[in-house]
Amino acid sequence: MTPDQIIAAIASLLIQDANPDFDQLRSGGHDNRYPVTISACEYPPGPLEVEGQTVICGSVSVPENYEAPKGRRVDLQFVVFDAQTLSPAPDPLVYLHGGPAGGTLQITEAVAGRMFPKHRQTRDIITFDQRASKLSFGSVECSASIADNALDLAKSESVNPDDPTIVYRLLSDCVEEIEGSGADLSAYNTENNARDVRALMSALGYGDYNIYGISYGTRLALEVMRTIPDGVRSVVIDGVAGPTNPIFDEFLTPYVAVIDRLVAQCAADPGCAAEWPDLRATFNAAMERIGNDPIPAARGAQQIGAQELYTLTFLERNKWRVKHDITRFLPRMFSELAEGRTDTIDAVLAHYDDVPRPADALLRSADLTNDERALADATLKMAAAMEDLSEGARNTLLQLRGDLAAGLETLSVAEAFDQRMSEAVTHLPDPSAAAPALLADYTLMRAAPPSRDALATLVSDHFDGADKADLLALVALMSDEDIARTWDIAAESLRPYQLMVATTLGTAIYQCQEAVPFNSIEGFDRVTAPFAERYPVFGMPDFRAQIEGTLAPCALFEQHPREGFHELVRSDIPTLVLNGTLDTQTSMHWGAEAAEGLTNARNYIIPEAGHGTIMYQPCARDIATAFVNDPAAPLEVSCIDDILPPFVLPDDPLPGQ
Numbered sequence: 001m002t003p004d005q006i007i008a009a010i011a012s013l014l015i016q017d018a019n020p021d022f023d024q025l026r027s028g029g030h031d032n033r034y035p036v037t038i039s040a041c042e043y044p045p046g047p048l049e050v051e052g053q054t055v056i057c058g059s060v061s062v063p064e065n066y067e068a069p070k071g072r073r074v075d076l077q078f079v080v081f082d083a084q085t086l087s088p089a090p091d092p093l094v095y096l097h098g099g100p101a102g103g104t105l106q107i108t109e110a111v112a113g114r115m116f117p118k119h120r121q122t123r124d125i126i127t128f129d130q131r132a133s134k135l136s137f138g139s140v141e142c143s144a145s146i147a148d149n150a151l152d153l154a155k156s157e158s159v160n161p162d163d164p165t166i167v168y169r170l171l172s173d174c175v176e177e178i179e180g181s182g183a184d185l186s187a188y189n190t191e192n193n194a195r196d197v198r199a200l201m202s203a204l205g206y207g208d209y210n211i212y213g214i215s216y217g218t219r220l221a222l223e224v225m226r227t228i229p230d231g232v233r234s235v236v237i238d239g240v241a242g243p244t245n246p247i248f249d250e251f252l253t254p255y256v257a258v259i260d261r262l263v264a265q266c267a268a269d270p271g272c273a274a275e276w277p278d279l280r281a282t283f284n285a286a287m288e289r290i291g292n293d294p295i296p297a298a299r300g301a302q303q304i305g306a307q308e309l310y311t312l313t314f315l316e317r318n319k320w321r322v323k324h325d326i327t328r329f330l331p332r333m334f335s336e337l338a339e340g341r342t343d344t345i346d347a348v349l350a351h352y353d354d355v356p357r358p359a360d361a362l363l364r365s366a367d368l369t370n371d372e373r374a375l376a377d378a379t380l381k382m383a384a385a386m387e388d389l390s391e392g393a394r395n396t397l398l399q400l401r402g403d404l405a406a407g408l409e410t411l412s413v414a415e416a417f418d419q420r421m422s423e424a425v426t427h428l429p430d431p432s433a434a435a436p437a438l439l440a441d442y443t444l445m446r447a448a449p450p451s452r453d454a455l456a457t458l459v460s461d462h463f464d465g466a467d468k469a470d471l472l473a474l475v476a477l478m479s480d481e482d483i484a485r486t487w488d489i490a491a492e493s494l495r496p497y498q499l500m501v502a503t504t505l506g507t508a509i510y511q512c513q514e515a516v517p518f519n520s521i522e523g524f525d526r527v528t529a530p531f532a533e534r535y536p537v538f539g540m541p542d543f544r545a546q547i548e549g550t551l552a553p554c555a556l557f558e559q560h561p562r563e564g565f566h567e568l569v570r571s572d573i574p575t576l577v578l579n580g581t582l583d584t585q586t587s588m589h590w591g592a593e594a595a596e597g598l599t600n601a602r603n604y605i606i607p608e609a610g611h612g613t614i615m616y617q618p619c620a621r622d623i624a625t626a627f628v629n630d631p632a633a634p635l636e637v638s639c640i641d642d643i644l645p646p647f648v649l650p651d652d653p654l655p656g657q
């Protein structure tokens with residue numbers, strides 16, 4: 001963040017004039033079939049964003065069932081980032097999130113700032129939480145079920161799929177409660193999500209538009225192309241999970257593809273091939289050795305066993321790629337671990353939080369004079385200081401933005417009541433025994449309209465003595481605004497648990513109604529058998545148990561198969577297909593399968609990129625931006641060939657050396 005940017009950001013925070021581009025949205029939107037309601041953004045959209053000026057949030061009301069447009073409605077929460085130009089392209093970019101039910105509004109700052117900053121230079125960026133996802137879960141909310149399980153939820157940071165008791169209890173209760181509310185769970189599917197995309201674009205006033213989908217978002221993008229392609233100008237699918245891929249049967253396919261790719265890269269590199277002529281055998285030997293005899297932490301670093309190596313190589317690999325190119329270390333790392341040595345993995349682990357900037361290599365150059373080296377070192381230190389100042393400025397702007405939005409209000413009676421009730425809970429004779437009933441009533445209270453009587457009843461039912469008297473006195477002092485604020489506080493307190501349950505429930509709704517019986521544990525066994533022969537680590541029972549746990553809740557749902565859903569999508573819409581060589585969630589080869597039905601598609605595999613290549617490689621970001629700007633033009637993709645790093649051989653220095 002430069003000084004000019006900081007000044008501009010502060011100035012924009014203090015300007016109260018609304019962006020006229022958003023006027024029609026404030027008046028209900030552009031399509032009366034899908035009314036728009038503008039509201040404050042639930043999550044900060046970024047330190048340089050100003051609600052109502054550079055960004056606007058709200059909801060659009062769409063039919064639960066498009067065949068019954070006058071029936072039950074679903075509210076979809078969205079955000080629109082205004083293009084950073086006075087002459088924007090008329091066709092925006094809409095980002096379709098993964099999951100399913102993963103949501104995106106919690107990460108809007110990343111969407112605008114990390115994923116699509118170049119796209120935003122020419123066009124608006126739009127994203128939304130799909131039906132039954134995160135902030136759009138209202139139509140499938142299960143308040144009573146959350147109340148019944150409030151204590152278990154409060155004790156956990158997530159709804160743990162490895163604990164079938166709470167998962168089954170929650171999902172079973174939620175499904176029953178939702179169906180009892182009149183909701184039609186069969187309407188929560190990818191086809192209706194596709195119709196939602198077109199409805200949202202119409203409500204926001206756009207004709208033609210572009211799509212960028214990642215993970216499940218690629219499946220949704222393909223369904224838009226098949227079901228309701230009107231207005232779609234171009235599509236980018238990144239980290240492809242097409243409808244023809246039984247992703248649970250093929251759960252280990254992406255992992256195997258990553259190792260196969262590494263083996264092939266090593267074989268094609270003269271130095272690597274000479275040192276490790278059979279890298280597959282080396283990998284298997286490393287996994288077997290540390291699986292049977294983990295290297296202890298006594299050497300001053302963490303234990304290295306099969307789980308730690310698996311986590312580093314696969315589960316956390318995408319995260320590590322943000323820091324540095326781990327691929328180049330892997331052959332040497334596997335070779336050493338097969339012999340019981342940890343030089344390379346220890347060096348990489350120690351280096352994780354102290355990654356040299358690319359410019360640091362300049363300081364190690366033999367071509368620099370002492371004066372040049374000193375000047376370069378001073379420049380780098382100044383750059384680091386500016387980064388620290390930028391982060392501080394960012395945090396200050398966020399605080400200022402929050403203070404302005406809150407109106408700098410002092411503590412209200414509602415806040416005082418909330419604090420006093422928290423204190424009163426600690427005075428209960430047996431807080432752990434009383435907590436479930438209190439949490440349940442507190443949760444259910446929020447589902448009813450705000451009222452003084454409801455608050456007084458909550459206090460009288462659960463507290464005695466001075467605590468009860470103090471709380472009732474605060475209730476008596478409350479204005480109508482205080483009472484409403486108390487309900488807001490309750491909602492804020494319960495929101496994390498609601499979103500936790502919404503993610504688990506929403507994911508199960510889609511997986512169980514669309515992936516079964518297309519996927520099965522028998523299918524997983526069939527696909528995995530040859531993988532386990534090549535790489536015995538993939539024969540571990542933990543993998544099978546994970547799939548069993550994923551599919552088990554599907555017994556709670558009725559199946560609603562849709563004819564043709566799992567068939568190849570055929571379209572001539574200009575499409576860019578991107579895949580990452582480090583992607584362990586969707587195979588780098590699945591993009592080519594999806595492209596078989598797309599007559600106007602270009603497919604690229606991006607080295608050293610994880611799930612969603614645009615978040616890992618500037619090369620992918622540049623290619624995607626150029627494609628959306630002109631979907632018919634030739635693409636300059638030579639940057640792909642420049643990404644691959646050289647392998648670190650036994651005599652090469654390790655990080656920190």
